[in-house]
Amino acid sequence: MTYSFSTPDTDEDGRKISVLLNKVFHPQKVGDLAATFFTHLPGLEKYHWFTMTDDATGEPVASFTLIPWTWEVGGIRLEVAEMGLVGTLDTCRGKGMMRKLNAAFDAHVKENGYDLCMIQGIPGFYHNFGYYYAVELEYHIDLSLALIPERAGEKEVFLFRRATLSDIDFLMSQDESYRRANTFSVFRSREMWDYLLTHSKSTEYGADFWIIESGEERYYARVPFDGFGHGLILSEVSEDISHEAFAALAEFFKALAQDQDKAYIRINLHPESRAGQMAMAMGATHAPPYALQIKIPDRLNFLNRIRPVLEKRTGQSIFKEYSGKLRLDLYTESFDLEFIRGNITITRGDDREAENIFCIPGDLFGALVLGYRSWKELQQCRPDIFPANQHLRVKPAVLPDEAGLLVDVLFPKTKSWIYERY
Numbered sequence: 001m002t003y004s005f006s007t008p009d010t011d012e013d014g015r016k017i018s019v020l021l022n023k024v025f026h027p028q029k030v031g032d033l034a035a036t037f038f039t040h041l042p043g044l045e046k047y048h049w050f051t052m053t054d055d056a057t058g059e060p061v062a063s064f065t066l067i068p069w070t071w072e073v074g075g076i077r078l079e080v081a082e083m084g085l086v087g088t089l090d091t092c093r094g095k096g097m098m099r100k101l102n103a104a105f106d107a108h109v110k111e112n113g114y115d116l117c118m119i120q121g122i123p124g125f126y127h128n129f130g131y132y133y134a135v136e137l138e139y140h141i142d143l144s145l146a147l148i149p150e151r152a153g154e155k156e157v158f159l160f161r162r163a164t165l166s167d168i169d170f171l172m173s174q175d176e177s178y179r180r181a182n183t184f185s186v187f188r189s190r191e192m193w194d195y196l197l198t199h200s201k202s203t204e205y206g207a208d209f210w211i212i213e214s215g216e217e218r219y220y221a222r223v224p225f226d227g228f229g230h231g232l233i234l235s236e237v238s239e240d241i242s243h244e245a246f247a248a249l250a251e252f253f254k255a256l257a258q259d260q261d262k263a264y265i266r267i268n269l270h271p272e273s274r275a276g277q278m279a280m281a282m283g284a285t286h287a288p289p290y291a292l293q294i295k296i297p298d299r300l301n302f303l304n305r306i307r308p309v310l311e312k313r314t315g316q317s318i319f320k321e322y323s324g325k326l327r328l329d330l331y332t333e334s335f336d337l338e339f340i341r342g343n344i345t346i347t348r349g350d351d352r353e354a355e356n357i358f359c360i361p362g363d364l365f366g367a368l369v370l371g372y373r374s375w376k377e378l379q380q381c382r383p384d385i386f387p388a389n390q391h392l393r394v395k396p397a398v399l400p401d402e403a404g405l406l407v408d409v410l411f412p413k414t415k416s417w418i419y420e421r422y
Helices: 011-025 030-040 095-112 165-180 191-196 243-259 273-281 298-304 309-315 364-369 377-381 403-410
Strands: 003-006 049-054 060-073 076-088 115-121 132-136 140-144 159-162 182-184 207-214 217-223 232-234 264-267 284-287 292-297 323-329 333-338 343-348 358-359
Touching: 003 095, 011 049, 011 060, 011 076, 011 403, 030 060, 030 076, 049 095, 060 095, 060 364, 076 095, 076 333, 115 358, 132 364, 140 273, 159 165, 165 182, 165 191, 165 217, 191 207, 207 243, 217 243, 243 273, 243 333, 298 309, 298 333, 298 343, 309 343, 309 403, 323 403, 343 364, 358 403, 364 377, 377 403
Parallel strands: 076 115, 232 264, 323 358
Antiparallel strands: 003 049, 049 060, 060 076, 060 182, 115 292, 132 292, 140 264, 140 284, 159 207, 207 217, 323 333, 333 343
16 A cells, blocks of 8 residues: 655545544544634644545545644744644554654745744654653642632622623733743734634634623633543633632632532643632642643754844843853754854854853753753753863863853743643
């Protein structure tokens, strides 16, 4: 049997992909989600689907889609390609289908200048395609219903209603607050919000968006219909929600959880968020999170894309007047960051010596530059990350090693959180 790479041309091709994915993921209706994506998801085009087809039957046997996202860091918009809805028929596994599809995906990503690739995939597999954990995902801050008392005495009355299309302006303003509170975040357009409040509700990513109001106070919260765990999931909350409003929200969602026979509320938010902190103050337990797996298609391009952020960090540090060179040595390639009184030029490393060299293997590069972990945290389990002069003193005397300090300033551990765009 022979198989060929293809992208869909017609709605009938989309229907076949839907049938394939329903077979692969039965009893989950992933194919139904694919059908909704195919016709309604903003920004997703037919050429974003990557498929291997049986030459004899013309039927697809393996498929995934490139889901386009826009992320933001320091006001800079980054184009991100998610590898999503990945599936192969049982009878066709082990034949290199995904390697061929991934090669086509990588070529498309580079040709179209994407800054990052990501997958919310299963553990222990996608490192084969260059993906490594680099942004936190799926927190389990579990708030038992028994910890949520009824508010006693005089209390502010909050009204709860489901969001409608007329709330999009408000929801987009809430997104602005969310992006300011996180280093890396997702930008969601008006078209995306329209999708979230309409077509998304018929998919496995569907959710209710609740508006919480009292006088001039107004907040919002997202409650997915499905998700990991057995609790009622709270996956988005206004960044500036007040203590009183969160107490009312907890009380309201306690009643929802009881109606759905759920024993707790899972706060799927960063623990440094207001909602996460207030839930833990009420006694919620906190389990370690999973993480998004990230691939950086062109590391030099990415460093230059975030250069204004790096210059801002430098300008707010002890190095604001610094002139010198820092080399990031990834063992298989290197990058030189040339500092001239706060301005940075970034190029590929060359044969010339650099006074400051910082060594980091390529698979940890994403975790460092996206602020997932500090270099000292990464070093605890990987001794092949270090400031070179400090650790490899091959000369009787060397200049003071500023590499570690520079990397602390340029790539600190930061708080990032990625809301769903579908």
